[in-house]
Amino acid sequence: MKVDLSEFDVMRFPDRGSIVYVLLYVPGSENEAVPFYVGESSKHVGRIGDYVTANFSASTDFKVGEAVRYLQSKGLPVLMKYKESGDRKAEERIVLDRLRSTYRLLNDLKGYDYRQAEKEQERLKIHAFIDELIYAETVRSAVSSEPLSAR
Known part of the structure; x- marks a missing residue:
């Protein structure tokens, strides 16, 4: 009996656990994905599970x-785009530096002390930051798509 796996995504099994990764969002069907976070992990894509649970104490x-x-x-x-890395912390810094020259990243939003912070206030700060990123990308896309004579 043949099993239909056409609805499944494919991921190559890793050779090693250490990765550098970039999270991106897609602003529209015709637009390129926009990076918004850079990270590194020794847990390979298992790190994404931490983001799915989004524990406030972390x-x-x-x-x-x-x-x-x-x-x-x-x-x-x-x-998520990722690559395996022999020196994940150094490579993360390189990717961060390169992307920061063009994009604002969630990495730059200050963290909090969960023992003193209020969850809803932190959530609203994150939403406001993301709204700023979306707006900045909307402006960047509009400017880059204008004819040169309009600039």
Whole structure:
């Protein structure tokens, strides 16, 4: 009996656990994906599970997980690109530096102390930050698509 797996996505099994990854959102069907977060992990794509649970006591997990949920609630698909790395921390810094020259990243939103912070306030800060990223990309796309004579 043949099993239909056509609805499944494919992921190559890793050679090693250490990765550098970039999370991106897709602003529209004709647009390129926009990076919004860079990370590194020794748990390979298992790190994404931390973002899915978005535990408030882990500031980065909550920040990234909440940002992903918020983008998805706006109908914006979120993707992950990753590569295996022999020196994940150094490579993360390189990718961060390169992307920061063009994009604002969630990495730059300050974390919080979960023992003193209020969950709803932190959620609203993340949403406001993401709204700023979306607006900045909308402006960047509009300017880059204008004819040179209009600039």
